[in-house]
Amino acid sequence: MLVSKLMIKTAITIAMDSPLLEAWKMMMDSNIMGIPVTGGNDGIAGMITREDIISAGPDCVNPSFTVGQAMEKNVAVITENTPLVEAWMLPGRVFPVVNDEGRLTGILDKNAVSPELFNMASYMQQQLEAILDSAHNGIIAIDKTGKVTIFNSAAEKITRRSKSWALGKHLSQVIIPQDLLDVLKEGKTQRHVKFSVHYSTGSHIYLTNRNPIIENGETVGAVAVFQDISEIEFISEELNSVKHLNKELEGIIESSYDGIVITDRSGNITKSNGAFKKTFGMDTDSSGVKDAFSPGIIETVLQQGEAVTQVEKTPSGNHILVTANPVRNDHNEIFRVVVNVRDLTELNHLRQELEQSKKLSEQYQKELSQLRQKHFKQTGLVFSSPKMQELLKTALRLSQVDSTVLLLGESGVGKEVIATTIHSQSHRKEGPFIAVNCGAIPADLLESELFGYEKGAFTGANREGKSGMFELANGGTLFLDEIGDLPKDFQVKLLRAIQEREIMRVGGNKPRPINVRIIAATNHDLENLVREGKFREDLYFRLNVVPLDIPPLRERKEDIIPLIYSFKNKFSKAYEINKDIAPEVYDILLQYQWPGNVRELENVIERLMVTTNGDTIGVNDIPPHLINYTPDNHPEIKVQGIIPLKEAVNTVERQLISNALKQFGSTYKAARVLQVDQSTIVRKANKLNIYHKDT
Numbered sequence: 267m268l269v270s271k272l273m274i275k276t277a278i279t280i281a282m283d284s285p286l287l288e289a290w291k292m293m294m295d296s297n298i299m300g301i302p303v304t305g306g307n308d309g310i311a312g313m314i315t316r317e318d319i320i321s322a323g324p325d326c327v328n329p330s331f332t333v334g335q336a337m338e339k340n341v342a343v344i345t346e347n348t349p350l351v352e353a354w355m356l357p358g359r360v361f362p363v364v365n366d367e368g369r370l371t372g373i374l375d376k377n378a379v380s381p382e383l384f385n386m387a388s389y390m391q392q393q394l395e396a397i398l399d400s401a402h403n404g405i406i407a408i409d410k411t412g413k414v415t416i417f418n419s420a421a422e423k424i425t426r427r428s429k430s431w432a433l434g435k436h437l438s439q440v441i442i443p444q445d446l447l448d449v450l451k452e453g454k455t456q457r458h459v460k461f462s463v464h465y466s467t468g469s470h471i472y473l474t475n476r477n478p479i480i481e482n483g484e485t486v487g488a489v490a491v492f493q494d495i496s497e498i499e500f501i502s503e504e505l506n507s508v509k510h511l512n513k514e515l516e517g518i519i520e521s522s523y524d525g526i527v528i529t530d531r532s533g534n535i536t537k538s539n540g541a542f543k544k545t546f547g548m549d550t551d552s553s554g555v556k557d558a559f560s561p562g563i564i565e566t567v568l569q570q571g572e573a574v575t576q577v578e579k580t581p582s583g584n585h586i587l588v589t590a591n592p593v594r595n596d597h598n599e600i601f602r603v604v605v606n607v608r609d610l611t612e613l614n615h616l617r618q619e620l621e622q623s624k625k626l627s628e629q630y631q632k633e634l635s636q637l638r639q640k641h642f643k644q645t646g647l648v649f650s651s652p653k654m655q656e657l658l659k660t661a662l663r664l665s666q667v668d669s670t671v672l673l674l675g676e677s678g679v680g681k682e683v684i685a686t687t688i689h690s691q692s693h694r695k696e697g698p699f700i701a702v703n704c705g706a707i708p709a710d711l712l713e714s715e716l717f718g719y720e721k722g723a724f725t726g727a728n729r730e731g732k733s734g735m736f737e738l739a740n741g742g743t744l745f746l747d748e749i750g751d752l753p754k755d756f757q758v759k760l761l762r763a764i765q766e767r768e769i770m771r772v773g774g775n776k777p778r779p780i781n782v783r784i785i786a787a788t789n790h791d792l793e794n795l796v797r798e799g800k801f802r803e804d805l806y807f808r809l810n811v812v813p814l815d816i817p818p819l820r821e822r823k824e825d826i827i828p829l830i831y832s833f834k835n836k837f838s839k840a841y842e843i844n845k846d847i848a849p850e851v852y853d854i855l856l857q858y859q860w861p862g863n864v865r866e867l868e869n870v871i872e873r874l875m876v877t878t879n880g881d882t883i884g885v886n887d888i889p890p891h892l893i894n895y896t897p898d899n900h901p902e903i904k905v906q907g908i909i910p911l912k913e914a915v916n917t918v919e920r921q922l923i924s925n926a927l928k929q930f931g932s933t934y935k936a937a938r939v940l941q942v943d944q945s946t947i948v949r950k951a952n953k954l955n956i957y958h959k960d961t
């Protein structure tokens with residue numbers, strides 16, 4: 267607003283030498299507060315106001331007291347176009363106003379300006395508030411005492427405080443971050459400050475600029491403009507993860523062995539991978555997928571709205587399988603087509619190579635197994651069942667190392683033959699293989715038998731002393747059969763010898779180092795013996811480094827016929843007799859459960875070869891117990907009448923022992939079949955007057 271709007275238009279002036287009283291009169295008559303005073307050269311020399319006249323005191327009524335004596339000389343002359351606010355700032359109360367030509371056109375009384383200025387100020391304040399409230403950013407201003415002076419609508423929304431409540435309160439009562447008070451204290455601007463506020467509903471992140479309000483070089487307040495950027499942050503994070511995803515996707519596409527190309531609806535390539543370019547010898551500038559394979563595949567996908575597959579031929583003559591898949595946008599419109607290209611020529615080539623190497627590997631497998639069979643044949647081992655093939659594969663592997671092996675299995679399954687095989691395939695094969703039947707050596711002789719004795723160790727001892735089995739087996743293998751029969755007090759000595767790799771002869775005082783590989787065997791359940799306290803747990807763990815469980819013959823029937831042939835040949839040679847075996851005999855031998863395992867089979871064949879008349883062994887030559895045998899039909903013991911119990915027991919024992927001795931030939935074997943110690947058989951046979959070889 268300009269001065270022209272509120273000035274009093276008047277041409278009244280008064281000369282400097284006019285009496286002061288005249289000036290008063292003129293002011294009263296025209297109802298104005300002041301009159302411009304003209305000087306000698308017609309210019310404005312000053313301004314006389316009612317206050318000037320009153321200030322003159324009693325002199326004002328003195329007719330000789332002139333206007334020039336009371337007037338204000340340093341008065342600002344303002345133009346009609348001067349803004350009112352500017353005029354308001356000038357010192358003085360009433361001002362002369364001139365037009366553009368400098369001609370006096372009126373006066374301006376500050377009193378008349380103030381209500382107008384007040385109106386203007388309040389209008390401007392309303393405008394300012396409207397502007398602040400329409401801002402998207404929160405704005406908070408404080409005065410120099412820290413009290414809130416501006417709090418716009420966005421600030422209300424963000425802080426969840428009402429403006430009416432916040433205004434006039436100290437900032438610390440209104441919002442959580444207090445850094446605006448630092449700005450007030452230090453007078454320094456803070457730009458792009460990020461901070462977060464944790465609400466019960468979650469965290470929000472804000473970005474703010476804080477500025478001091480400086481008036482005449484002094485900080486009189488501070489203002490903060492801030493905005494909630496949680497959403498932007500969230501979007502930026504999303505954007506980052508999308509970028510990441512995109513990178514991943516690009517990596518996947520690029521690393522695909524198949525060619526991949528992505529096109530727009532017109533078949534223009536938007537993305538393609540190396541495999542695709544390689545297949546078609548295309549560079550990245552190739553404009554359209556039409557350049558690559560027959561046109562129409564994209565059109566077909568667009569028309570049918572589903573995947574299309576076809577076989578094509580590349581310019582270089584390779585056969586390819588092309589599959590084009592539509593990709594739809596949110597409006598279910600196809601906007602991209604992803605084409606997958608698989609080079610069938612290369613695939614076929616690879617398949618052929620694979621088949622070739624498969625054949626080769628089969629051939630090697632065959633040769634390997636023939637080689638293995640040859641190896642084992644040399645040791646006299648006969649087998650054909652998958653179970654034994656697997657077991658002997660392991661045995662062969664074990665032969666290459668010095669680990670202690672524990673052979674488990676029923677009597678006669680071939681534990682000793684397998685131990686010999688392991689030895690004969692090992693680097694110790696040139697060394698001795700010493701087999702010890704631990705169950706057959708009397709307990710008091712065990713130590714001297716196994717560890718040897720020094721000369722004069724005990725009465726009856728060899729004068730020169732004697733090497734034990736350990737020493738005899740030095741550089742080779744010691745096979746400890748029937749390990750479960752070892753007395754407990756000797757077990758600890760054996761454990762020490764195995765662990766320390768040295769033995770002490772009986773009567774000796776110098777340990778002797780030994781270099782033997784131990785293979786132990788048992789047909790007992792060693793774990794059970796440990797549980798019953800009959801076998802030391804530490805020795806069990808020491809021996810059970812690698813257990814090999816040899817299945818009974820009835821569980822590997824595929825081995826029976828090869829074994830029969832092998833034994834038939836063996837005895838033909840040994841006894842120089844040649845005999846055939848009738849097919850029905852094979853059937854019977856296959857049916858039989860072989861509780862004595864391979865040993866029993868070997869004995870049966872030997873007996874049939876030497877005892878049968880004629881050239882063919884027939885069913886009639888087969889011992890009846892083989893025909894009638896099933897695991898559950900042990901011969902029934904029938905008792906009629908009453909006889910003393912002891913007598914009955916003796917009768918049964920006599921019959922059983924003499925049957926077993928007749929059938930199996932030795933007290934060891936009879937003991938195994940009857941599941942007692944060999945010493946028991948010997949003792950009972952002597953007591954019951956039964957003849958046996960060991961008599």
Ligand SMILES: Nc1ncnc2c1ncn2[C@@H]1O[C@H](COP(=O)(O)OP(=O)(O)OP(=O)(O)O)[C@@H](O)[C@H]1O
Pocket residue numbers: 646647648649675676677678679680681682683684747787788789864865868938
């Ligand atoms: N696979 C086989 N091929 C050829 N002969 C075998 C086979 N298995 C075992 N034998 C023969 O069977 C008989 C018994 O075998 P071996 O002494 O090895 O059995 P074992 O399990 O050690 O018996 P025990 O527990 O009674 O000591 C031996 O004459 C052996 O030659």
